[in-house]
Amino acid sequence: MSSANLIRIALGAYLLIFFSYLLGPLVVMSLTAFNSSGFPSVSPWACFTFEWFGVLFEDKHIRDGLFYSVVIGIGTVILSVSMGLAASIVLTQVWPRFRSTYYTMIIAPILIPGVVLGISTLVFWDRVGRFLGVEDGSFLYGLFHNGIFLTILGQSSFIASYAMLVFVARLQRFDPGLTEAALDLGATHTQAFRKILLPFMRPAIASASVLAFLASFENYNTTTFTIIDYKTLTTVLAQKVRLGINPSISSLAFIIITLTVFAALIFEAVQRNKARKDAVRRGKLKTGDKGILPSFLRGNPAAIMLVLLSFVVIAMVGTAQSYSPEQCKIRVKEERQIEIQKRIDALKKARAEQQATEAAEAEAEIPAKPAPATSGAFGNVFAPDNLTTEEEEVDVAPEAGSGAFGNVFAPGNLSDEGAEAEEPPKPEAGSGAFGNVFDPGNLSGGD
Amino acid sequence: MSSGVAVDLENITIRFGDFTAVKDANVNIKGGDFFSFLGPSGCGKTTILRAVSGFLEPSEGRVLIGGNDMAGIGPNKRPTALIFQNLALFPLMTVWENIAFSMEVAGASAKERRKRADELLDMIALPGQGDKLPSELSGGQKQRVAIARALCANPDVLLLDEPLSALDLKLRQHMRTELREIQKRVGITFIYITHDQGEALTMSDNVAVMKAGIIDQIASGHEIYDDPATPFVASFVGENNVFRGKIKSIDGGHAIISTNRSGDLVARITPAQVGNLAVGDEAMMFVRPEAFEVAPEQGSTGQNLVSAKAVNEEFEGNSFSVFLEGDGGKLIKMSVPNLGQDRISTQGHDLTLRYEPSNAVVMPAGELASE
Ligand SMILES: Nc1ncnc2c1ncn2[C@@H]1O[C@H](COP(=O)(O)OP(=O)(O)OP(=O)(O)O)[C@@H](O)[C@H]1O
Ligand SMILES: [Mg+2]
Numbered sequence: 043m044s045s046a047n048l049i050r051i052a053l054g055a056y057l058l059i060f061f062s063y064l065l066g067p068l069v070v071m072s073l074t075a076f077n078s079s080g081f082p083s084v085s086p087w088a089c090f091t092f093e094w095f096g097v098l099f100e101d102k103h104i105r106d107g108l109f110y111s112v113v114i115g116i117g118t119v120i121l122s123v124s125m126g127l128a129a130s131i132v133l134t135q136v137w138p139r140f141r142s143t144y145y146t147m148i149i150a151p152i153l154i155p156g157v158v159l160g161i162s163t164l165v166f167w168d169r170v171g172r173f174l175g176v177e178d179g180s181f182l183y184g185l186f187h188n189g190i191f192l193t194i195l196g197q198s199s200f201i202a203s204y205a206m207l208v209f210v211a212r213l214q215r216f217d218p219g220l221t222e223a224a225l226d227l228g229a230t231h232t233q234a235f236r237k238i239l240l241p242f243m244r245p246a247i248a249s250a251s252v253l254a255f256l257a258s259f260e261n262y263n264t265t266t267f268t269i270i271d272y273k274t275l276t277t278v279l280a281q282k283v284r285l286g287i288n289p290s291i292s293s294l295a296f297i298i299i300t301l302t303v304f305a306a307l308i309f310e311a312v313q314r315n316k317a318r319k320d321a322v323r324r325g326k327l328k329t330g331d332k333g334i335l336p337s338f339l340r341g342n343p344a345a346i347m348l349v350l351l352s353f354v355v356i357a358m359v360g361t362a363q364s365y366s367p368e369q370c371k372i373r374v375k376e377e378r379q380i381e382i383q384k385r386i387d388a389l390k391k392a393r394a395e396q397q398a399t400e401a402a403e404a405e406a407e408i409p410a411k412p413a414p415a416t417s418g419a420f421g422n423v424f425a426p427d428n429l430t431t432e433e434e435e436v437d438v439a440p441e442a443g444s445g446a447f448g449n450v451f452a453p454g455n456l457s458d459e460g461a462e463a464e465e466p467p468k469p470e471a472g473s474g475a476f477g478n479v480f481d482p483g484n485l486s487g488g489d
Numbered sequence: 490m491s492s493g494v495a496v497d498l499e500n501i502t503i504r505f506g507d508f509t510a511v512k513d514a515n516v517n518i519k520g521g522d523f524f525s526f527l528g529p530s531g532c533g534k535t536t537i538l539r540a541v542s543g544f545l546e547p548s549e550g551r552v553l554i555g556g557n558d559m560a561g562i563g564p565n566k567r568p569t570a571l572i573f574q575n576l577a578l579f580p581l582m583t584v585w586e587n588i589a590f591s592m593e594v595a596g597a598s599a600k601e602r603r604k605r606a607d608e609l610l611d612m613i614a615l616p617g618q619g620d621k622l623p624s625e626l627s628g629g630q631k632q633r634v635a636i637a638r639a640l641c642a643n644p645d646v647l648l649l650d651e652p653l654s655a656l657d658l659k660l661r662q663h664m665r666t667e668l669r670e671i672q673k674r675v676g677i678t679f680i681y682i683t684h685d686q687g688e689a690l691t692m693s694d695n696v697a698v699m700k701a702g703i704i705d706q707i708a709s710g711h712e713i714y715d716d717p718a719t720p721f722v723a724s725f726v727g728e729n730n731v732f733r734g735k736i737k738s739i740d741g742g743h744a745i746i747s748t749n750r751s752g753d754l755v756a757r758i759t760p761a762q763v764g765n766l767a768v769g770d771e772a773m774m775f776v777r778p779e780a781f782e783v784a785p786e787q788g789s790t791g792q793n794l795v796s797a798k799a800v801n802e803e804f805e806g807n808s809f810s811v812f813l814e815g816d817g818g819k820l821i822k823m824s825v826p827n828l829g830q831d832r833i834s835t836q837g838h839d840l841t842l843r844y845e846p847s848n849a850v851v852m853p854a855g856e857l858a859s860e
Contacts, residue, residue: 223577225564226542227591227642237594241581324625 068299075292078367078374082289089370092362095297098290107278110190111259114274117194118201118258119251125198126205126250127243130213133206149207151200160267163196189272196268201257205250212246300355307351310344318342493521493678494555494568494645496541501550503536510536512702514550518680518695523672525681525689528699529725529858534682535574538648541680542571554646570644572652576635578623584634585610585619591642609637612671629660636671646678653688665691686726690714698722700856706761717850718761723775725858730781730821732774733854736766744851745792746774750817755792756849771854776844778810778824783835784843793849795842797821799835811835813842 074082078089098104129148136144151159171186185191216239224234240247262276269277279291318341339345496518503511511533518524526534539545541552543564552559559567570591579587586593588609589602597605603619610616613633623631632652639647649668653661669692672679683689689696690710697707698721706718717723724731734748739758744766747753756774758766766772784794797813806827813821823842825832 217575217577219573219575219577220579222544222564223571223573223579224590224594226544226569226571227594227638228565229590229594230565233594237590238579323620 068295071292072296072299074289075296077289078371080288082287082292088374089367091367091371092365093367094289094293095362097288098293098297101290103273103278103281104275104290104294107273107275110272111275114190114193114197114265115255115258117190118197119254121194122198122202122205122254123247123250125202127209127247129202129206130209131239133210134213134218149203152203154200156200156261156263157267159199160196160264163192163199163264163268167192167195187270189268189270192268192270193265193272193274196264197258197261200264201254204257205254208246208250208253209243212243216242300351303351304348307344307348311342311348314342314344493519493676495520495553496524496646496678496680497551497553497556498537498541499551499553501537501540501547501552503533503540503545504548510702511540511547514704516697516704516707518678520555520678521676522694523669523679523681523692525683525693525696526699527683527686527689527696527726530684531701532699533702534684534699535650538571538650538680538682541646542569542648543567568645569648570639570642570646571648572635572639572650574650574652574654576631576652578631578635578638580623582623583619584615584621584623584626587623587634588619588637588641590638605641606637609641612640613637628656629664632656632664633667636668640671640675644677646680647672649679649681651682651684653683654685661688668692690726698725700725700858716760717775718759718852720773720775720852720855720857723759723773723850723852728778728822728824729775730778731857732776732819734772734774736768736770736772736851738768739766743846744772746772746851748774750819751795751815752790753792754795754849755846756851757847759850759852762852765853766851772851773854774849774851776849778822779808779826780844780848781821781823781842782825782844784841787841789841793844793846795821795844796839797842798839799837802834802836813840 070084071082073084075094076090076092077084077087078091078093079086133141133144133148167186171183174182176182176186220238220242221234224238225231229237260276262280265274266277266280282291339349496516498514498516501511501514501516502509514537516524526537528534536545540547541554543559543562543566546560554568564571579590582590585603585606588606589597592602592605606619607616610619613636615630615633618626618630623634626634635652652668653664656664665688668679668681681689681692690713693710695707696710696713698705698713700721706713706722708716708718713722713726717726720731723729732746732748732751732754734746734754737745737747737753739745742758742763743755744758745753745755754774756776781795790796795815797815797819799811799813801812803810803812804827808827809825809832811823811825813823815821821842
């Protein structure tokens with residue numbers, strides 16, 4: 043008995059850990075989308091805000107990237123699902139002796155690094171263009187150097203293999219006798235394919251399509267070579283990370299997560315509804331009973347959750363229209379200012395004491411910068427709390443050091459408040475190297 | 490509905506690589522016949538059927554349906570419909586869609602199809618079950634749906650590949666009669682495959698008995714049972730006691746065989762082998778269990794008497810099976826009809842068995858069906 047309990051507890055703990063591992067990052071990321079803090083973070087919670095959604099919708103790069111990601115995703119689904127289906131059917135028809143060789147060949151693209159696929163797609167179509175002698179400016183030349191065309195081909199070259207694996211698994215359960223039966227009853231080969239094999243493959247086609255779309259949507263390493271002058275969401279995000287990110291990316295993640303949950307709930311609800319209708323049809327369930335709920339919701343938790351979630355989302359969008367975090371922001375800012383002021387005072391005091399003992403050396407530096415204290419303070423908003431490293435305080439003069447560090451994330455993040463900080467405090471000798479690592483050139487985007 | 494059409498197989502040989510699955514088969518099936526192929530598993534029955542329905546081309550020889558050579562004509566162009574060994578109902582279609590599939594591919598409207606499907610559902614005694622899925626039917630119902638689906642295509646020849654093998658005994662017997670009735674009603678040619686001899690004998694006008702790709706005998710069920718052409722047919726169809734020995738003398742239609750363990754016995758030469766036996770030949774004699782009876786004068790000897798000791802007795806309802814041990818341990822089976830309560834058991838007794846010489850057949854020695 044007790045050992046059974048122990049197992050149950052262990053299992054519960056395991057599940058808890060497993061799910062927090064699985065979902066934790068998503069939850070945290072979603073939360074950061076609602077924090078007014080300029081860097082995606084949760085722990086110093088500033089103000090609840092919807093502003094990052096606005097930032098996201100305003101961002102043309104992300105919008106374009108999203109659009110092309112979807113276009114490329116659809117193209118890849120069409121191409122790779124049809125190639126995968128054809129390949130899997132050939133696998134069942136090919137002479138048994140060649141089957142494993144053929145299989146290896148078809149599977150190979152999965153094992154080849156995406157980078158290689160990307161480069162070779164690029165090179166290959168360029169060569170094809172040259173071989174055919176297409177001229178710069180002609181349609182074919184344009185096509186062979188078109189980022190969307192090349193990305194769809196490049197991605198499909200390995201996504202088709204994934205699709206094929208899905209189809210092979212399903213095809214193994216197909217009774218070829220069914221095709222023969224259809225032929226025997228007068229169907230042509232095309233009819234037998236369309237009316238017998240294809241309906242049987244439909245669930246596999248659906249899952250392969252989803253798989254292919256997701257694989258295409260999140261692909262970076264092949265796309266980055268083949269996309270040329272276009273952009274996808276992944277390439278845009280990669281660029282952004284290099285320049286410093288802000289929570290609008292979290293809000294994008296939140297939207298994607300919400301859509302995924304919606305899709306899953308819709309799928310489940312439809313499935314349950316179908317099962318219920320089947321049961322009614324077979325007479326296992328009475329349909330006549332009157333309930334408060336419409337029939338679609340009856341005995342269908344997924345549908346109920348779907349409706350609830352829809353309400354939540356509508357309510358959220360509604361509040362977002364009227365809600366303004368300005369009040370809170372000002373308060374937070376003031377609080378910070380006060381706190382920072384306190385720290386500076388404390389530091390000053392410490393310096394003063396230090397000065398007293400080591401009067402000779404430090405004299406020149408300390409009184410030199412009373413003014414930057416405010417701008418330095420901005421840096422402090424991010425620096426000491428988020429990034430506290432012991433070194434920093436030791437190596438770098440306090441005001442300047444934290445200011446430089448804050449700037450790493452600053453201009454993009456602080457666009458609203460940052461105006462005051464446009465002139466970063468001159469780092470002192472010790473911190474100069476540090477500031478250069480994150481060259482101010484990188485930061486230009488924010489202003 | 491179309492009337493029956495003849496099917497002729499002319500010197501058909503079918504090879505898979507080096508393996509010959511069917512060897513030089515010659516079969517003429519009359520239009521409207523219920524014709525069965527009977528043989529043990531793996532003897533090439535399905536292969537022949539697939540050659541008729543067009544799923545494979547014979548390596549040699551011709552398939553004629555209604556006198557037309559079928560070479561190069563695909564399965565969807567032949568006037569045949571095949572009921573598969575595993576039925577092959579389309580699992581994602583409802584029963585009525587299954588039945589009317591041949592009309593769907595021919596372009597009939599949903600209304601026409603539904604109407605015809607309902608007619609056929611009535612015929613197979615499943616009215617109102619059209620909207621079920623095949624997975625929701627019982628074995629026997631699936632069976633009938635498969636038959637209806639094949640009939641819906643209006644074939645001239647219906648091919649059935651052991652369609653009853655998956656059913657339990659009672660249902661199988663029921664379906665046998667039903668199939669036979671359907672065949673009489675629609676009047677088309679049925680080619681039926683089975684390894685169950687009872688099935689072949691009850692239903693068929695004619696039966697071909699096959700052994701490892703070779704057709705041993707084609708005849709009516711009666712003839713196959715009473716006048717088997719080869720030792721294989723004699724031992725495969727029904728039960729038989731076999732006596733081996735050498736031909737001692739031949740007199741008209743009868744021969745005396747000096748058996749290895751049971752002395753000299755007389756038997757009729759089976760019609761197919763008249764002229765093929767000579768004195769001194771290795772031969773086999775067959776006597777069916779029900780052809781034996783307990784001789785009126787016990788202890789005597791003669792050319793139609795066999796002595797043996799009853800060692801075991803089994804009750805089979807309508808009859809008793811008595812297992813006897815003859816000289817040298819030879820096993821003999823006798824079947825005694827159950828005529829009532831007051832039968833005295835013969836178990837443990839030494840008995841003299843008698844048979845009518847016309848009920849025993851003798852033929853050149855050959856291969857037997859494995860037990
Ligand atoms: N496609 C094939 N390739 C190679 N050999 C085959 C093929 N189809 C059948 N055979 C062989 O031909 C022989 C006859 O097969 P067939 O299916 O006709 O047997 P069957 O009489 O229908 O047996 P069962 O009663 O078990 O269905 C078997 O030995 C089988 O192994
Ligand atoms: Mg078979």
